Amino acid sequence: MSSKSSCLVTKLSHYVSLSDADRDRLATLEKAERNFGAGYEVYQGGDENKDLYVVKHGWAFSYTDLPDGRRQIVKIHHPGDIIGFPDVALKHATTTLRTVEEVCLCPFPKSSLDEILRRSPRLSALLLSIALRDQVVLIDVLRAMGRMSAQERVSYMLLDLIARLRITNRDMTDTIRLPMTQSQIADYLGLTNVHISKTFIRMEEDGYIHRDQNRLRILREDAMIELTDFHDRYADMDTSWFPQD
Template sequence: MTDTEDSCLVQKLSHYIELDDLSRHHLAQFELDQIDVQKHEIITRIGTETSKLYVVKSGWLYAFVDMPDGRRQLVRIFHPGDIIGFPDLAFHHATTTVQASEPACLCPFPKKRLDDVFRLSPRLTALLFALAVRDQVIFMDLVRAMGRMSARERIVSLLLDILHRLRITNVSMTDTMRLPLSQTEIGDLLGLTNVYVSKTFRRLEEDGFIKRDGGTIRILKEGEMTEMTDFSNRYQDMDISWFPSYTTRLDQAL
């Protein structure tokens, strides 16, 4: 790919800092190859060796773990522009199974290709670091939802989370979004059963919070829903004040 047309990874990261040519060059190294995957195809299987990361070009995917009794827990949803595999960087074996929830296109690249970024671009490294710790906060929000919220509140906070995530790269988006997840998948993400997800969605619709139409969903009372769940948008602003500048050189060493 040329540096002139922005990939969705570049687009997403540009939301936080101005990317210089060197950074764009580094990021382009992550998107040299690409593969297509089918709906429900498994990308990485838990327990297998981790050697690669993936940039999502299109499609939704998710990571999950199986429980001994056959149930499962989704832990994360991936959208275009997200990078799959960071959590596994720290381990020799994958900690989750990653599966496509719809047809998708991915760019695989080896772990080792991060080396250049770490050695040559402290500022881009800081951005990746910030994204990693930002994701920790996203997990805390999920823990909070699952630990102390009712089924209704959990579903509402999931919808708001997805809405804000999609708005980063799609500023024109208002209140309607595609939701390519089954109710079973949503339940597996929020610690509920598919049955109760169905009942809760229906009640949300009856109460005028949402409007469903096929695979899309419309958020009708965003303000009320935000207040109901004490929701914070984690995708908008980022503190970049502590990032090293691009001009920093190593030869300033002690």
């Protein structure tokens, strides 16, 4: 079982030590894999809710549209993420999944969760914690959308991206690859592409960031952390209450 190459195991092991049995359970989730080109819609909101996906590589995002076309991107997915988890609670998908670039996904059926819940209390606790932690992150995004200016929102997004990428990539520096277009960033932050453009330019002038192609360097991370009152929700979780199995 090549669990070494599993982003999911890597990501989850960051929080808690897993038994061999649990590692195997997770590895089976990544048995199948499918590749998609850039800008491909894997499933659509309203579709019957069949599979979950583990991201093996590439970026994707989930979004919803209003009837008149306004779009809100609600989550950006990176390697190791589980896609579609929130929809498990419902019968139909609530969001549409779209790839940003070339992506490899591992689909697995909802019913795999059944197995985990029955056999591994410890893994169940971890999955529950991930779901709850994601709620906290959504709440942070909500705060950004409700009460922050454009520059603060962009700063928040960049800090959040870096924090997430650092989990699986410990030697991440202050430079990230940002394959999303400014329109997509706008749809994520509740702004317009025009205003994103102006905000990036302003932030570059002010020395917060430096851009080069689709790579972006954070120059004043501390200032941005203070500006947005940023808290890293990914580095630590409270696993002290977990069942020992």
